[in-house]
Amino acid sequence: MSSPAAAPDPAPYDALLLVSFGGPEGPDDVVPFLENVTRGRGIPRERLEQVGEHYHLFGGRSPINDQNRAFLGELRADLADAGVDLPVYWGNRNWDPYLTDTLAQMAADGVQRAACFMTSAYSSWSSCRQYRENLHAAVDGLPEGAPAPKLDKLRHYFNHPGFVEPVVDATLAALADLPDDVRDGAHLAFVTHSIPTQMNDASGPPEQGGGAYVRQHLDVAGVVADRVREETGREHAHELVYCSRSGAPHVPWLEPDVNDHLAALKEQGVPAVVMVPVGFVSDHMEVIYDLDTEAMATAEELGLPARRAATAGTDPRFVRAVRDLLLERAAVERGEEVARAAVGATGPMWDRCPVGCCANPRGAVPTLTGEREPIDQ
Ligand SMILES: CC1=C(CCC(=O)O)c2cc3nc(cc4[nH]c(cc5[nH]c(cc1n2)c(C)c5CCC(=O)O)c(CCC(=O)O)c4C)C(CCC(=O)O)=C3C
Ligand SMILES: [Fe+2]
Numbered sequence: 001m002s003s004p005a006a007a008p009d010p011a012p013y014d015a016l017l018l019v020s021f022g023g024p025e026g027p028d029d030v031v032p033f034l035e036n037v038t039r040g041r042g043i044p045r046e047r048l049e050q051v052g053e054h055y056h057l058f059g060g061r062s063p064i065n066d067q068n069r070a071f072l073g074e075l076r077a078d079l080a081d082a083g084v085d086l087p088v089y090w091g092n093r094n095w096d097p098y099l100t101d102t103l104a105q106m107a108a109d110g111v112q113r114a115a116c117f118m119t120s121a122y123s124s125w126s127s128c129r130q131y132r133e134n135l136h137a138a139v140d141g142l143p144e145g146a147p148a149p150k151l152d153k154l155r156h157y158f159n160h161p162g163f164v165e166p167v168v169d170a171t172l173a174a175l176a177d178l179p180d181d182v183r184d185g186a187h188l189a190f191v192t193h194s195i196p197t198q199m200n201d202a203s204g205p206p207e208q209g210g211g212a213y214v215r216q217h218l219d220v221a222g223v224v225a226d227r228v229r230e231e232t233g234r235e236h237a238h239e240l241v242y243c244s245r246s247g248a249p250h251v252p253w254l255e256p257d258v259n260d261h262l263a264a265l266k267e268q269g270v271p272a273v274v275m276v277p278v279g280f281v282s283d284h285m286e287v288i289y290d291l292d293t294e295a296m297a298t299a300e301e302l303g304l305p306a307r308r309a310a311t312a313g314t315d316p317r318f319v320r321a322v323r324d325l326l327l328e329r330a331a332v333e334r335g336e337e338v339a340r341a342a343v344g345a346t347g348p349m350w351d352r353c354p355v356g357c358c359a360n361p362r363g364a365v366p367t368l369t370g371e372r373e374p375i376d377q
C-alpha cells in the first residue's frame with residue numbers, strides 16, 4: 001500500500017493575503033470610493049464625474065469585489081484540496097475590506113508571515129509599487145503592541161502559464177465566435193490600462209532603463225499571438241493598445257487608445273477584431289465599461305465586427321497558479337531549489353522588487369516586500 005503523498009509545505013508562511021484595488025458596492029459608495037482613489041492625484045473634475053457615471057450605469061456597484069470573493073472561494077477550495085492548510089485573507093487599497101483592517105485582523109490572529117498575491121500582474125508604480133506602499137502603510141498603522149506579520153509579495157505572474165493559458169483559450173474562443181467570413185483576417189488587439197508615459201518610463205528596475213510595463217505586455221501579447229497561430233494555423237496581426245486614460249489632458253499617457261485603434265483598423269480595411277484585455281485579471285469596470293460598453297459601441301458604429309476575449313478570472317489554472325507561486329516562494333524561503341514556470345522572453349520574475357523599482361512619480365514613500373525595506377528609492 002502506498003501512503004498518501006505528503007501535503008505540500010507552505011512553511012514559513014502561515015497565511016496568504018489577497019491584495020486588490022477595491023470598488024464601490026452601491027450608489028452611495030461611488031463618490032467616497034473615487035475620493036479614495038484620486039486623493040492628491042490632480043484628476044480633473046470632469047473625468048471623475050464621467051467615471052462616476054460609468055459606475056452608476058451598473059447600479060453604483062463595481063464587479064471587482066464580487067470577483068475577488070469568487071476568487072477567494074476558489075483559492076480556498078484549491079488549497080484545501082491540495083492539503084495546504086493556511087488561512088487566506090483579503091485586503092484592498094481603496095475600499096472595504098481595507099488593507100489596514102485586514103492587517104489588524106491578521107496581527108490579532110497571530111499571523112507571523114504572510115505571502116501576498118496581488119490582483120495586478122505587471123510592473124509599474126500603479127500596478128505594483130503603490131500596492132507595496134499600501135502594505136507598508138497598513139503595517140505601520142497597526143495598533144501599538146500588535147506584532148506585525150512579515151509580508152512577502154509573490155512574484156509577478158504576467159508570464160506565468162497559469163495566467164497566460166486561460167488568455168490563449170479565451171482568445172481562441174472569441175475568434176471562433178466571429179462570423180466565418182471575417183475570422184481569418186481578424187486582428188488581435190491586446191488591451192491594457194493606460195498609464196502616464198512617464199510612469200512607464202520609470203517602471204522596472206532603473207538599471208534596466210525603465211519601460212518594463214510596456215515591455216512585459218508586449219512579451220505576453222507575443223506569446224498569446226504565437227500560441228493562437230499554433231492552434232489555428234493562421235497568423236493574426238496583433239497590437240498593444242490602451243484604455244481608461246485619465247489625468248490632465250496635457251500629460252502624455254500611453255497610446256493608442258483602443259477606440260482610435262478600432263477606427264484605424266477599419267480605415268485599413270481590417271475585417272474584424274478580437275480585444276484581449278491582457279492587462280486585467282478579471283472583468284472589472286475598465287473591462288465592462290471601457291471595452292464592453294464604450295469600445296463595443298465604437299466598433300458597432302464603425303461596422304467592425306468585434307469580440308472581447310474573457311479574462312483569466314477564476315479559471316482553475318489561474319487559481320492553481322497562486323498555489324504554485326505560494327509553494328514556490330515558500331520553498332525559496334526555506335533555502336530549497338525551485339523550478340520557476342514562465343513563458344515568453346522575459347523569464348521568471350524576481351521574488352523581491354529591486355531597489356528603486358517603479359519609482360513613485362511624487363517622491364519616495366516607504367514600501368514593503370522589496371530588496372530593501374522600508375525605503376528603497
Ligand atoms: C495600471 C492600472 C491598473 C491595473 C493594475 C491594477 O489592477 O491595480 C488599474 C486598475 C484599476 N483602476 C481602477 C479604478 C480607477 N483607477 C483610476 C485612476 C488611475 N488608474 C491608473 C492605473 C491603473 N489602474 C492610473 C495611473 C490612474 C490615475 C490616478 C493615479 O495616478 O492613481 C480611477 C480614478 C478615475 C479615473 O481617473 O479613471 C479609478 C476609479 C480599478 C477598479 C475597477 C473596478 O471598480 O472594477 C482597477 C482594478
Ligand atoms: Fe485605475
